[in-house]
Amino acid sequence: MSEMEKVNVAIKSAYRLLHPMHTVLVSCVGKTGKPNIITLAWAMPTSIDPPLVAIGISPRRHSYALIEKTQEFVVNIPAWRYWMKPGSAAQQAAETMTNSMKQA
Numbered sequence: 001m002s003e004m005e006k007v008n009v010a011i012k013s014a015y016r017l018l019h020p021m022h023t024v025l026v027s028c029v030g031k032t033g034k035p036n037i038i039t040l041a042w043a044m045p046t047s048i049d050p051p052l053v054a055i056g057i058s059p060r061r062h063s064y065a066l067i068e069k070t071q072e073f074v075v076n077i078p079a080w081r082y083w084m085k086p087g088s089a090a091q092q093a094a095e096t097m098t099n100s101m102k103q104a
Contacts, residue, residue, distance in 0.1 A: 011051050025076040026055060030066045038063040043075060 024043045028036050042056035053075050057064045067073045 012048060014045075014051060023078065024055070025078065026057070026063065026067075026073050027076060028063055028066045028073040029070065031069060036063055036066055037076075 024040050026038050026040055026043075028038075030036065038057065038061060040055055040057065044054050046052045046054045055073075055075065057067070063073075
């Protein structure tokens, strides 16, 4: 598998990547510097300006404790091409939307 590329999207358009969306990857790091990632099915944009995202993590999860201690996390949004059926109407619509956001 090739390395995934990062796509820069205008911050005013970034909320469109989250809604509707099924899965995000939230990365965080503890005080020791050891990286951690959790897959979440609950994330939603809450504000465009300033850009804010709400995520839901059970307090029983290791990632919850790390984020609570450091107060930092990163929401990673997998590219559509990695979870949509190639050539499907949904995949084509997603590519069109991504291209329009790159230009914004």
